[in-house]
Amino acid sequence: MIEQHLFSIAFLSQVVLASIYIPSRIARRMSFIFDTYPPSTHPLLYPKPFDDYVKMQRGYRLANRIIAGIGFSVLVASLFVPRGRELMNGMAFLFFMVQILPLIWLEATVRKELKLMRSLNPRTTRTAELNPRRLFDVLTPALFWATVLVYLAFWVFIAWFRQFDYPWFGGFINNLIITGLNVFFASILLWFMYGKKLNPHQSAEDRMRVTRRLATVMCLVSIAVTLYAVITIFLSAEDARAFQPIARSVYFQVILLLSVQTYRVDLLDFDVYREDAQAT
């Protein structure tokens, strides 16, 4: 019973965090940009009419409010429907996927905006840094080696755990999954470091700032995912599978919190979006 109460609390926290707190922070950040860097002074920031961006912000807020409403309804209904809480345990993952849909939509919209920005870029000059970018320019050695250490420790853990011969245990498949994720993260980081510049106006300093933040977040997420895998395996071994939905919900929240920890907007160079700005 205690695990059901804990899960309800975790689910409530998931609804509040993913559909209210984080969206409101993102919407506030948008408002800050709209107010501080309006189209009149920073026309290159808005390749489309300004109203479209206001509508986008409104749509994002509305979608999250609807999802939060659904989340609260499901939570309340689970208290009264027979076996409702058990049903909800399985739904937590699906609901999380629904919760991140507005964020994915926003990201896709930004990508489209950047594409439009590139096609409308009026400048004929392009600038680049004449210095090579290296891994430790974007990542502290301590965090990098901590991530590698956690990854290697996971191999040792799986090798040690295999001796217990649990029928449900996937063995080295766990390592493959974690390795796949780390390879995926490494490819994204390489693409950010050496790939084509998506934002034609972004300054070299801002690009480094964004890449540094991304590298840090990906290392933290990699560590979090590995720890979550260890916790899940332990919960199964201890026959405490009832606690898994709670662990999953907390894990989603941690991942989401880490993922949206972006750079400070006020530190970015918005002067590059002025009409008379120099090429970047």
Next chain:
Amino acid sequence: MQITIDIESSMPLFAQLTTQIKRAVQQGDKKPGDALPSIRQLANDLNLNNKTVAKAYRLLERDCVIQTRGYRGTYVHPDAQENSLVDLNELVTEKLTSAISALKESGATDSEIRVAFAAIMSSGDA
């Protein structure tokens, strides 16, 4: 240290790159042994074709302004400071000007010079 190219300039893109890298070396912004970005990094940052940057690097390597150390990357040559002052383009222009002047003095027409020049270049004898 930044480098800027103008895609609408009459100067070829690879020449803009070589000129600016040489200038950076002459001004001391890039010192012997300093690392340079990889071809792919510079090409992507400037939104250029890799081949354009590779051509610029090849010419700079020929002039001993930069040197490639295998997988470790590209670095400024130890003698880059003096080598960057040598301009082969200037030498080519000077030699050709005197050769063409001599040919014209001998009575050769523009088209005869042009045809002969093209033939020599395409035959690979030169």
